[in-house]
Amino acid sequence: MTAEQLISFARGAPSLDIIDVEGLKAAAARxxxxxxxxxxxxxTSVGYVPLRKWIAEKHGVSPDQVIVTNGSLQADAFLFNHLVQPGDDVVVEKPTYDRTLLSLQNLGAKVHQVTLQSDGIDVDELRTLLESGVRPKLAHIIPNYQNPAGITLSVEKRQALLALAAQYxxxxxxxxxxxxxxxxxxALPSMLSQAVSINGAENLVVHASSFTKTVCPGVRVGYLVGPAALIDAIAKKATNLYISPGMVSEAIVHQFCVSGDIERSVATVSAALGERARVLGESLRKHIPGATFTEPDGGYFLWVDLPSDVNVDKLFPAAMKKGVAxxxxxxxxxxxxxxxxxxxxSAVTVEQIDEGVRRLAEAIEEVRG
Structure with a gap:
């Protein structure tokens, strides 16, 4: 492998070798x-109706609580646009997904970042913020294998968040x-499923997910699950925006799901990424001994804290020169x-990982020196 071949740790997308291309071709034909x-x-603006029904059954809700969108980023955008006005307080995790920060800032929201601990958002810090008088419109939470930190929100904290949402x-x-x-x-119960058991919380959770990470990014199929009235209001806005999302890709995803191919795809992606995460952890310990990180229990990302004399603004171009993103x-x-x-x-093979971390270690030494 030459230095010219870029090894990218930048994008949360599955590599081609773990995408079920044959299964997707067959699903398209069906x-x-x-x-x-x-x-x-x-x-229709709510998405391909049979897929909407399949998603509703998966989450144990009625179909009128689901809207299927062009990727979950669009689902996020619909919800943010619907709920957040300029000047509104919004809570996000610290750190959080970069596009979430950008979307909320573009809407003029007042964003409060609340510390992420090893078991999820610091609910005591959030409670203190709420007690100080801040009244957020929403709290954006990535509960499983968080992007970027790889952290999972504990069951106890899921319940504590629901109680705070009901109270405030x-x-x-x-x-x-x-x-x-x-x-x-x-697998931990979703806050969507837990909300029904907390008095006053049943309408306080809106859940988003996507087929990007389990099927492939190219289908661009995501969805929102929430109170029927909210979903209906968002669907009306979706009608005005684009009449309907892509029916072809949603119908392909539907066939992929009802055939059971989705379970096989999840198993393939999970096994491959589990192996890659393990190798990445080993390589970091070997090549960058000063780095600290929590190995994720799932997902696509690993967050690394490097020694404090490493500045990532300098590291980024130095790493790119060595062929690692x-x-x-x-x-x-x-x-x-x-x-x-x-x-x-997710997009690097096991063979590339050690070489990529070795290049990163060289770049770190350069910018420290």
């Missing part, structure tokens, strides 16, 4: 055979695209993160 009229028509009347936006990519541990920790924070990086292990 979609056109089974429902040529539905696949080729405009469709804010919406929990449970942004959950990584949930099925689990390497170890048990990273994302700066500072991209995920309103302030700080200047010695941290996010490494995505």
């Amino acid at each position: 979609a056109f055979d089974a429902d040529p009229a539905g696949v080729t028509a405009y469709g 009347e804010f919406t929990i936006f449970e942004d959950d695209p990584y949930v099925d990519i689990r390497f170890r541990g048990d 990273i994302v700066k920790g500072s991209d995920f924070l309103l302030e700080g993160g200047h010695s941290s990086v996010r490494l995505a292990y």
Whole structure:
């Protein structure tokens, strides 16, 4: 492998070798055979109706609580645009997904970042913020294998968040695209499913997920689950924006799901990424002994805190020169993160990982010296 070949730890996307291309081709053929009229028509703003029904059954809700969108980023955008006005307080995790920060800042929201601990958002810090008089419209939470930190929110904290949402009347936006990519541990109940048991919380969770991480990014299919009235209001805005999302890709995803191919795809991606995460951890310990990190139990990302004399603004170009791409920790924070990086292990093969970390270690030594 030559230095010219870029090894990218930058993008949270599955590599081609773990995408079920044959399964998707077969699902496409079945979609056109089974429902040529539905696949080729405009469709409806709530998404391809059979897929909407499948998602509703998966989450144990009624179909009128689901809208299927062009990727979960659009689902996020619909919700933010619907709920957040300029000047509104919004809570996000610290660190959080860079595009979430950008979207909320572009809407003029007042963003409060609350510290992420090893078991999820610091609920005591959030409680103190709420007690100080801040009244957020929503709290954006990535509960499983968080992007960028790889952290999972504990069951206890899920319940504590729901109680705070009921008490202070804010919406929990449970942004959950990584949930099925689990390497170890048990699946935890979603806040969406837990909310029904907490008095006053049943309408306070909006849940988003996506088929990007389990099927492939190219389908661009994500969705929102929430109170029927909220989903209806968002669907009306979606109608005005684009009439309907892509019926072809949603029908392909539907066939992929009902055939059971989705379970096989999840198993393939989870096994491959579990192996890559393990190798990445080993390589970091070997080549960058001063680095600290928590190995994730699933998902796509590993967050690394480098020694404090490493500045990622200098490291980024030095690493690129050596043929390795990273994302700066500072991209995920309103302030700080200047010695941290996010490494995505999804698009790199096991063979590339050690070489990529070795190059990164060389770049670190250069910028420290």
